[in-house]
Amino acid sequence: MKTGAARVPTFAGEECDMSTWDAGKCPVRDVMDQIAGKWSTLLLQALADKPYRFGELRRLVPDISQRMLTQTLRDLQRDGYIDRKVFPTKPPSVEYSMTPLGLSLFEPLKRVLDWAEANHASVKAARVKFDESELA
Amino acid sequence: MKTGAARVPTFAGEECDMSTWDAGKCPVRDVMDQIAGKWSTLLLQALADKPYRFGELRRLVPDISQRMLTQTLRDLQRDGYIDRKVFPTKPPSVEYSMTPLGLSLFEPLKRVLDWAEANHASVKAARVKFDESELA
DNA sequence: AGTGCTAGTCTCTTTTTGAGACCAAAGATC
DNA sequence: GATCTTTGGTCTCAAAAAGAGACTAGCACT
Numbered sequence: 237m238k239t240g241a242a243r244v245p246t247f248a249g250e251e252c253d254m255s256t257w258d259a260g261k262c263p264v265r266d267v268m269d270q271i272a273g274k275w276s277t278l279l280l281q282a283l284a285d286k287p288y289r290f291g292e293l294r295r296l297v298p299d300i301s302q303r304m305l306t307q308t309l310r311d312l313q314r315d316g317y318i319d320r321k322v323f324p325t326k327p328p329s330v331e332y333s334m335t336p337l338g339l340s341l342f343e344p345l346k347r348v349l350d351w352a353e354a355n356h357a358s359v360k361a362a363r364v365k366f367d368e369s370e371l372a
Numbered sequence: 373m374k375t376g377a378a379r380v381p382t383f384a385g386e387e388c389d390m391s392t393w394d395a396g397k398c399p400v401r402d403v404m405d406q407i408a409g410k411w412s413t414l415l416l417q418a419l420a421d422k423p424y425r426f427g428e429l430r431r432l433v434p435d436i437s438q439r440m441l442t443q444t445l446r447d448l449q450r451d452g453y454i455d456r457k458v459f460p461t462k463p464p465s466v467e468y469s470m471t472p473l474g475l476s477l478f479e480p481l482k483r484v485l486d487w488a489e490a491n492h493a494s495v496k497a498a499r500v501k502f503d504e505s506e507l508a
Numbered sequence: 509a510g511t512g513c514t515a516g517t518c519t520c521t522t523t524t525t526g527a528g529a530c531c532a533a534a535g536a537t538c
Numbered sequence: 539g540a541t542c543t544t545t546g547g548t549c550t551c552a553a554a555a556a557g558a559g560a561c562t563a564g565c566a567c568t
Contacts, residue, residue: 263492264485265414271484272408274525278401290546301526306547316498326534327545337494344483348407349400351480356399358473362452410556426515437557442516462565463514 270315271345275300275308280334281349283318284342287333317341406451411436411444413481416470419454420478423469453477 270276275297282288282296294305309332312318317338321331334342406412411433418424418432430441445468448454453474457467470478 264417264488267488267492267495268413268485269410271488272410272413274405274408277404277408281400291544294546299526301528302547303527303549304525307525314499314502315495316502322546325545327532327543330546337491337498341484341487341491344480344487347480348477348484349404351477352400352403352407355473355477356403359403359451362473363450366450366452427513430515435557437559438516439518439558440556443556458515461514463512463563466515 267315270311271341273308273311275304276312277345277349279305279308279312280317280338280342280345283332283334284339284346287331290330290332293332312338403451406447407477407481409444409447411440412448413485415441415444415448416453416474416478416481417485419468419470420475420482423467426466426468429468448474 271280278297278300279293282293288296290305290309293309294300294302297305300308309318309320313320313332316335319333319335321333323329323331407416414433414436415429418429424432426441426445429445430436430438433441436444445454445456449456449468452471455469455471457469459465459467
């Protein structure tokens with residue numbers, strides 16, 4: 237068998253040729269590669285609550301650099317999850333808010349985040365156990 | 373207001389001081405930082421189907437480097453999502469499989485992946501629209 | 509004896525990310 | 539009126555992470 241068309245059921249139950257899982261061909265990877273960023277879920281979570289301005293988000297997530305905040309927000313905007321409104325105030329202010337698409341994404345995403353919070357202890361325990369066995 | 377304790381509802385409905393969102397203190401970030409890797413969801417998806425061996429996974433995901441495959445698998449194992457079994461065959465083979473914890477995580481995660489597949493078209497459309505307006 | 513399979517590791521290069529300076533205009537401060 | 543602050547960024551440079559490919563070991567098959 238020479239890399240012969242390995243098939244794995246996709247999430248929707250259909251099949252997907254994983255050997256063609258180049259980020260552009262597989263819908264799931266194409267979408268997930270963006271969501272799976274270090275800051276994406278964090279910003280989506282914040283904006284799911286209410287709209288925020290650039291500076292507010294920067295203060296909200298203390299350890300994000302302005303550079304990555306700018307870039308992540310633009311990527312999320314590009315994929316249609318968030319909306320960017322510029323207000324022509326004295327120093328122009330910019331407000332970011334969720335789009336309907338972003339909110340619909342956040343629905344299932346929130347379940348994963350809920351899981352993370354609920355199972356944090358189990359994960360930490362697994363880590364300790366793993367690190368101990370590695371120590372040997 | 374000097375970075376005054378911004379509070380945002382957490383996923384479980386509780387509140388979480390986001391200014392203390394250092395990856396170690398916020399459970400969600402601690403867990404998500406691992407899951408949100410480029411390859412993590414991909415490998416979890418594959419293993420949710422059935423156990424795979426190292427080489428099988430490498431062939432399954434054509435554009436992952438051995439280096440990252442090794443590392444991602446070890447990280448997933450460390451967090452308790454997958455199990456690693458070594459068989460003392462002629463050339464020793466290693467089988468990776470989901471743990472109960474991993475399967476329980478994959479349940480909500482699958483919903484996000486389903487969403488990604490279902491809404492791929494909308495995302496692509498948003499990208500085109502964004503890129504066109506940028507062009508101006 | 510040579511080749512290939514296994515699951516990795518090691519090194520080197522390229523990409524991504526983080527830290528911090530810099531920007532321009534208006535308002536407040538002194 | 540000169541300076542400082544605040545706005546949302548961009549630009550540059552250093553550090554960290556990821557990708558590419560060579561290399562390892564023991565055994566089987568030819």
